[in-house]
Amino acid sequence: MSGPATGRRRRVNVLRALLPCLALIACDGTLAQAQTLTPNMLNPERGGFVSPQDLPLRRTGDTTTDPTDPTGDDGLRRDTPAPSRIGQIPTYGLPAASGAADTGFDSLNRTRQKPKLYPGQARPKPSPGPGTPAPPTPAGPAASTPPLRLSIPPSESANKTPLAPALAGTVDGQPARKRLKVDDDPFGAVGDYAGGFLIKSAVELSGGYDTNPGRTFVPQGSPFYVVAPEFLAVSDWERHALVADLRGSFTGYGNTFPPTADGSVSSAPTNLDRPDFTGHIDGRLDVTQDTHITSEVRLRVSTDNPGSPNIQAGLAKYPIYTTLGGTFGVDQNFNRLEIAAGGTVDRTVYTDSKLTDGTASSNDDRNFTQLGGVGRVSYELTPALKPFVEAEGDSRTHDLQFDRFGYQRDSSGGYAKAGTSFEFSRLLTGEISAGWAARDYVDPRLDRLQGLLVASSLTWTATPLTTAKFYSTTSIDETTLPGTSGVLTHTYTVEADHDFRRWLTGIGKFTWGSLDYQGDGRFDRFYSAEADMIYKMTRNFWIKGTLRRDWLDSNLVGNSTASTVMMLGVRLQN
Template sequence: MVILGPASGRRKRAEGLCAVSACLLLALLGATDAAAQSLTPELLSPEPGGFVAPQDLPLRRTAQARPDLNALPDAEPMAPSRIGKIPSYGIPAAAGASDSGYDSLNRRRRAPRFYPGAPRPKRAGPGSPAVIAPPPPRRVAPPSASAHRTPLAPSMAGTVIGQPPRRQLKVDNDPFGAVGDYAGSFLVKSAVETSGGYDSNPGRVSGGSKGSSFYVVAPELMVTSDWERHALVADLRGSYTGYGSTRPDDAGSASSAPANLDRPSFDGHVDGRLDVSRDTRLLGQLRMRLFTDNPGSPNLDFGLAKYPLALNTGASAGFDQNFNRLQVSGVGTLDRTTYQQSVLTDGSTEPNNDRNFNQYGGVARVSYELMPGLKPFGEVEYDSRVHDQAVDRGGYQRDSTGGYVKAGTSFEFTRLLTGEMSIGYTARSYTDPRLEKLTGLLTSGSLIWAATPLTTAKFITNTSVDESTLPGVSGVLTRSYTAEVDHDFRRWLTAIGKFTYGSQDYQGSSRLDHFGAVAGNLVYKLNRSFQLKAELRREWLDSNLPGNSYSANVVMLGVRLQN
């Protein structure tokens, strides 16, 4: 009999308890149904192509009973023990990645598949990893017209129920032009220019006269309708030129220049158009012109105290008809010209009734649009002038009939060259057989060339047949040619150069005058309402008859206020 110590007894009891526990566990496992399915880690193990559903895994069968140490060789072995190994939870690294694309374990992947239109990979160089090109930018709709704008009140925006929609303003290409105000459906623009300067020969007399300071006040008013159909435009312009004191011995009895050189002028017309249909329009015009004879004119009497005023009033009515590209228009005219009686330096007066006359006439024009921007035309005019007195102060009968025929074209090429040019022939016959027939070449037109966005060139030519009071002279055939260049150094600073040349042919006399003028202007625009102007001008007249030539220099500074 061996007596064990306390430690040995405890060790023996522990080993006995372990053996009893193992026997109980084997008994429970043996009592389990052999056909029952065992839950093994294979249910959660991933396949190379991803996870496998539990229903797709093969069923594993466990042994019917726990085999003992002498188990048969063909029996299924027990699962290996995990004691001392790193635990595995059944989800290895990169188990959720697909079989293509990036792999954190740097394993070989399949080539990616691209849908139609997808960007292809680009390689920077040999051995470098593939770089996927970024997808094309998505088209984004442009912002609305009201984006980044301060919202307007409904009353200002014209969206109040019952209120008429707000009128959309027209595009104004002149950033310093007058804005104007609306009066109902009419746009009203007004302006006034005040300027002063010095004139070296205000009377335009031969040999020169005493220079004088002067001032000019020139108001303007333009009213334009804003209608969908029809049109009505009123353009009114006037001026008054006042000179300093002039002594009678400087101008008066020795020349045709009056003692008082002040003179007003006004030129206004109102044009209307009535749209009967798309191709038919009725035209009308009312006009008035207040003027005086030009300084230095041979029609002025000697010893005048001031310039006699002349008034021309007239009206026109006609139609304008389109036949596809063919356009036909006809206008009838009626004008009357009257002269104020002359006031002499001695206080006496002299009537000018023999210079008053009425003119009746008409104009017909036919044009055809060959192509957009090119429209040739032909024009015919005929008129008759009837004076209040059959015989003038020189004993001549001044009544006459005449007209002109001309052909030309209006054009517009790429909006850089626009205008109208024509050439023709004019003739006028007088009642008095002593007055020879007035004939001559007729040129008229206007041309505007927008050379650059800042430079514009203009060319204007005109021919007119003017009345004369000189004995034996039928009339005066006046031709003028003007060239003008406007250049904007800045939008608010404009320089204008202007050159004029012309001739006056006194039919029935050997007199032939050539006149001209060259001027430079500078306009400084402070804003839309205020402008400063400066002008330097030289005028001259050369006559083949002695005692009629003159020259003058003019300098002027002014201010323009407009709205």
């Protein structure tokens, strides 16, 4: 058969063969509704083709259905507007730290460990990632365009560059950003870390003029220079501690001073160059939370002070003495009660004196070894007030039984004092104590040396730019004067620091004290007024100027002195 009927049958057979493919497309939901085509859907009047009106398509932009809608189009409404995107901040890319592992920490310092959930506990919902569509808008007469809302008020965001979410701290789950600590000393040395130690170093190079470097009755001036290195290392450990503080200087003078014609004791050496070094290394071993083993190793290198009666006549240069010692003890805490005890050992050795005639004089009679012990009991009344009681005893044994004048200098003595340490709102901090010191000598011709002991170290922060300090010390020193037991030395210092700018600091200092030569009748008073100006160019480079005036007032005629020191230098630190 041929004709129109044959053509129609061929087209019907082709459509029947395509029915399975059309059914799969309809199930996927991309072109047609979820229904199966049947031969009844063919329209013979239109040449056997299926009309688009006969296959209604599903709109993917709207999934809301209304079962009560009698239109039969499954509740779809063509007049429903899409959600407004005005005022919405678009999100691009992937969330921060999305590629991190399930353990450890991610780039936002968040832990990646999965939380442990109790039985029946709801699992936390993950935060929506970028590209997540907004919740659907309900259809119907009540649906309307959402109001325009900005995430940031215009008054805060106007003329401001937007920050990345990671910098602004708005990333979901990111911990709050820590506020940076205010630097109390913006021009102070930063230091370097070497392993578990913070190391700071510095050196000061200065030059100036001293109107009386030998501190003689008849002044004679000289230019001088000073090289003063410093080294500080502090451990940064969770337990235990170790601190090394080393400071030294060398003062050199450009002139030489010939010996005086009368050869008086107060005459200065011909060469006034002298070193000075003070260093200590402190350690603490934390056995338990309340038990600590403490130790200290100390070293002192210096000379007799210019103008001291211990200086021999006809010296070519000052003899150098070295004191090496240590303290080893234990600290034990019983709640608020703290008990500390330790033993001390010190060894002092003098070099031989070089005289102007080329000969040398021995100072072995000045060498001695000191052994002693110290104990301290303190109780913390409040976190800001901690009174204490301290006692010390020692014995000094000289290398030679008799000194150059035939006196036996071996002795024993100590001190006892009481005081308190305090800290009031960090405005007034420090420690102050008072007591009594005494020393008895083997030689019966030497009287007991005794006197009031005052020790303090106070810091008062008057304003953020002004700081006042007060500190005092008391010591019992050896002497070579015949018939004199020793020297009881009291020293008091008041200091005020003021920052005119953070980079410009002025320092005023006043020191006074007394030297009591018990057994000789000599009594000296000394005073010193000093003004410093420091210009801090950078953290590593400072410029420092010093002007100082020293006085020594003695009750013995011919021993009073005065001197003015002017100095300018730089400080290099790291």
